[in-house]
Structures are given as C-alpha cells and as structure tokens.
Amino acid sequence: MICSNALSSPNGLLLQATIRRLEDLGLQTLRATSTGDAEAAITLFAQFTDCMYRSFALEERWLNTWFSPDRDAHVREHTHLIELTVEHYMSVMTDDRLTCASIRRALEGAILPHIVTRDRALLQHHHTVAP
Numbered sequence: 802m803i804c805s806n807a808l809s810s811p812n813g814l815l816l817q818a819t820i821r822r823l824e825d826l827g828l829q830t831l832r833a834t835s836t837g838d839a840e841a842a843i844t845l846f847a848q849f850t851d852c853m854y855r856s857f858a859l860e861e862r863w864l865n866t867w868f869s870p871d872r873d874a875h876v877r878e879h880t881h882l883i884e885l886t887v888e889h890y891m892s893v894m895t896d897d898r899l900t901c902a903s904i905r906r907a908l909e910g911a912i913l914p915h916i917v918t919r920d921r922a923l924l925q926h927h928h929t930v931a932p
Contacts, residue, residue, distance in 0.1 A: 835905075847890075
C-alpha cells in the first residue's frame with residue numbers, strides 16, 4: 802500500500818511544489834486572457850505548457866512508485882490534456898485574433914479543472930492512505 806509519508810519524500814515535495822506552480826501559471830494566464838493582452842497570454846501559456854509537461858512527467862513517475870488504482874485513467878487524462886494544449890497552441894499561432902479566447906477555453910474547460918481537482922485530490926488521497 803501507500804506509505805503515509807509519501808508526500809514528505811523529496812519527490813513528493815517537489816511534486817506538490819510543481820503542481821502549485823502549474824496552477825499559479827494557469828491562473829496568471831487566465832487573468833491575461835481576461836485583459837485581452839494576447840502577447841502576455843501567449844507568453845504565459847508557453848510557460849504554463851512547459852511547466853505542465855514537467856509536472857505531468859513528475860506526477861506519472863511518482864504514481865509509478867505508489868499503488869494507484871486509477872493510475873492508467875489519470876495518465877490518459879494527461880495525454881488528452883497535452884493533445885488539447887498542442888491543438889490550442891497551434892491555433893494560437895495561426896490566428897492571433899482568437900488567441901485569448903482559445904487559451905481561456907482550454908484552461909477553463911479542461912486543464913485547470915484537472916489540476917485543481919484530480920491532481921490535488923490524488924495528492925491528498927496518497928497523503929492520507931497508510932501502509
């Protein structure tokens with residue numbers, strides 16, 4: 802089973818910090834889309850995307866070390882979100898009139914809900930389960 806101190810390990814602490822950073826970048830990007838500043842939104846979305854790749858890779862490595870019955874489903878969600886992010890990023894590059902709206906839809910519709918609910922819940926669940 803999962804050790805209750807899993808999140809106090811160096812990898813667990815790094816994962817927590819990375820997820821917090823990812824959520825923060827997502828919210829900053831969302832705020833930039835609200836102001837209509839396409840350049841700021843694109844810059845922040847690029848930072849968010851980079852952090853998302855690192856966060857998902859770290860999270861999946863961490864999941865591999867602990868028993869998680871929903872691991873495969875969670876990894877499939879990551880794959881879907883990465884595909885969605887690439888799709889939106891490509892649309893941003895082809896039509897800058899839709900930049901803010903496109904980024905906002907991606908963040909609000911799928912990406913931030915996953916981070917705020919699924920990733921946080923996953924960490925909380927693993928933190929409370931004893932061996």
